[in-house]
Amino acid sequence: MTSVIPPRLDEPAPTASREAVGASPGPAKREPGRRSWWGAVFAGPHALGLAIFTAVPIVASLVVSFMSWPMVGERGWVGLDNYADLFGDPVFRTVILNTVGFVLLYVPLNLVISLGLAAWLTPRIRHRHVFRVLFFIPTVTPIVANVVVWRMLYEPGGFIDATLESTVGVQAPNFLVDENWAMLAIVAMSVWQGFGYNMLLFSAALDAVPDNLIEAAELDGASPWQTFWRIKFPAISPTIFFGTMMTLITSFQVFAQPFLLTKGGPGTSTETLVQYIYNTGFQVQQLGLASAGAWVLFVIILGVTAVQFLGQKRWVHYD
Amino acid sequence: MRRRLILGVTSVATTTGLVLTGCSSGTNAASQSEDSLVWSMWISGAEDKAAWQEVADAVSENGGPEVTIQGSPWTDYWTKLRTQLSAGGAPCIVSVQSLRAANYTDVLVPLDSLAEEAGVDLAEFDATALDGMKVDGELYALPYDTGPVVMFYNEDLFDEVGAEIPGPGWTMDEFEAAAARFEEAGTPLLASTVEDMFLESLILGHNGGRVIDEDGTLDATDPTFSEGLDWIASLVESGQATQASAEGTADDNAYVNQQAGMYVDGPWSLLAQKARVDFTLGVTTIPAGASGPSTFSAGSGFGISQECEHPDRAFEAIRTMTSEPVLRSLAEQGRAFPARTAVQQVWYDSAGIEGAQEVLTAAQEASVPLPGNRQSDQLAQLLTQYAVQAVNGQQSGADTMESIAGQLEQ
Helix, strand or coil, X not given: CHHHCCCCCCCCHHHHHHHHHHCCCCCCCCCCCCCCCXXXXXXXXXXXXXXXXXXXXXXHHHHHHCEECECCCCCEECCCHHHHHXXXXXXXXXXXXXXXXXXXXXXXXXXXXXXXXXXXXXXXXXXXXXXXXXXXXXXXXXXXXHHHHHHHHHCCCCHHHHHHHHHCCCCXXXXXXXXXXXXXXXXXXXXXXXXXXXXHHHHHHHHCCCHHHHHHHHHCXXXXXXXXXXXXXXXXXXXHHHHHHHHHHHHXXXXXXXXXXXXXXXXXXXXXXXXXXXXXXXXXXXXXXXXXXXXXXXXXXXXXXXXXXXXXXXXXXXX | CHHHHHHHHHHHHHXXXXXXXXXXXXXXXXXXECCEEEEEEECCCHHHHHHHHHHHHHHHHCCCCEEEEEEECHHHHHHHHHHHHHHCCCCCEEEEEHHHHHHHCCCECCCHHHHHHHCCCHHHECHHHHHHCEECCEECCEEEECCECEEEEEXXXXXXXXXXXXXXXXXXXXXXXXXXXXXXXXXXXECCCXXXXXXXXXXXXXXXXXXXXXXXXXXXXXXXXXXXXXXXXXXXXXXXXXXXXCCCCHHHHHHHCCCCCEEEECHHHHHHHHXXXXXXXXXXXXXXXXXXXXXXXXXXXXXXXXXXXXXXXXXXXXXXXXXXXXXXXXXXXXXXXXXXXXXXXXXXHHHCXXXXXXXXXXXXXXXXXXXXXXXXXXXXXXXXXXXXXXXXXCCCHHHHHHHHHHHHCC
16 A cells, blocks of 8 residues: 555655555654544444443343333332242243254254355356355245245145145144144254355355365365365364354344244243243233343353354364 | 544534434324324234224314324234333323233223213113223223124035034034034034134133133133133044144134134124135034033223323224214224124124124123233233144143143243
8 A cells, every 4th residue: 555655755765654644744743652532433423322222221131130120010129039030930941941952953954054055056066146046045035924935834734744645645743733843843944044144155255265275185186075174164164153153143042933933832842032031021021030031041142152262263264 | 632622522422412312303103292192003904004094084073183093913012012001102092902901901091980071871882892891890991893702614615515504503512513524524624723712712612611710810720621622622633623723823724725614703804704715604603512602702992091191182082983983984894893782783784694693693692701811911822832732632631721820820
């Protein structure tokens, strides 16, 4: 950048270029280390938005979580009672297990499928952009619309049931109301809905892997399998790390799919943590208890994220 | 340096000002004045909205305040209303459903004295409709519609399988005979539901079991109700009823798509369903079991929130909104079975369904209002989650209701 600006003749070159970049010509010499207020001014609106719409609500919800706060009625300080109530509630334990179960099934499936498809969609595949768009469509269509279609697949007499009946002659289980199948059905739908984003991410990262590295590996006699795991995978590991993190965080917050497909049933077998928070807040109308639930979720996500960051040193390569 | 500081402070202050005014000058939907009130209503589409807009317009045409509708879909309506009430932004006029009236007594204005002052003759309203809007003897809303829960059937399908057409007051034996004919033909007779009001009505008719007592107390472990669930499960098992789903419209759809012969619904959906189906739609009472014919009735009306600063004007508005001309026009459109007895005939005439009047009169006579409870919304949610297991035979009725009771106690 500095090379395009001709150095001024009356001053030593390095100072001149610094002046030009700083864009503050003037007779007064600036003291080193002094800050300009302009930075604060430009950061102001965002900082203010962050304070009003993020920091204040977070602190408020923490305060509310220590209070008995019915939607209408007397509010009062209850200390840790809400948390004690939560951990004493068998339904709360069930929803935590359900959420963890969903995450354990969904995240690996999502990553394997998205990475697999991204690896397959090399520039050598004809019309790869068509496939990319196809795989990405579920991610951009509204979940509510997807749910309507998936319900038609899952219903008794629906696509899966009817196909099995007419070909093999067996009846499919009633996926959405069968305890053993409901969560799997939701995971399947969620993976279909969610893998497109990661696939696009990984696909773009794979395209950016320098060709000379791959050529060098091929010249050394590496098989495609070796090339992928020894060259491409380490090269895109920061992207995979990012994708894994985001997928983990959003999957802990899963709500729409079970809420729309099963309403959390049968029983509580697909009720997730966020639905529990929603029900507690808006049906039982105990905002204090709901806030406590939200903080439990926050701590879980924080913990998982922290573990991920610690673990990344082992497999993420930034150079 | 000083100039910069001042500039910085000023611009931060200006931004703060902008953000704050942005917050406060946003349209406050609940803004109210003597001449302009907001009415929150469940709205399901453009056509629905147009019909209710006419009701709102009728108020100002009669010299009342201007009424602005704030609509939301049925399922979100109650969540939104509760949130508005707790946040202090509730509209003046709120629509209330009879079985949820008890949930809202703490935020609604009792109407008895207002009605008396205004000289409203409450005797002109259908007694069941009016009772549904009363909690502990006090009236909380003026009803606009009412109706006993009934069953819609597919007459063509009944003929096809050779089952006898069910008349009003038909019995459980006749129901079982029809179910057997349907089973032979390989089609379920009943489209199952786990929606609170419809499930509760069907079981009430079957054996008198109920989860909410006459006085509105919840008794989820009532053994008769559990037996009722087991009975539906036996129908499902033998293929006489469809499997239940957590989706509230599954039974409607199964019926419309001719996958089942009949289902439970209220008269408020009769004309809409008649327009949807391409077979002859019939309507009949819930089959009468051991305890004689019985069903629940429910209706909706308009109340005034306690936050309303102009309750007199709001009462003027809801009085017009439930007046004879307005209810007549709603009846002509088949939108609501009127809560005023004088115009109920108009609804029958415009419905054009054979025997509807006889059936509804019989059902209305046999009906009791479905009492509300503070936990009605929660009960409805728990039924969709748990009752599917009972109906589909994965769990006994008693175990299911035990789980529900356990959650309600908290």
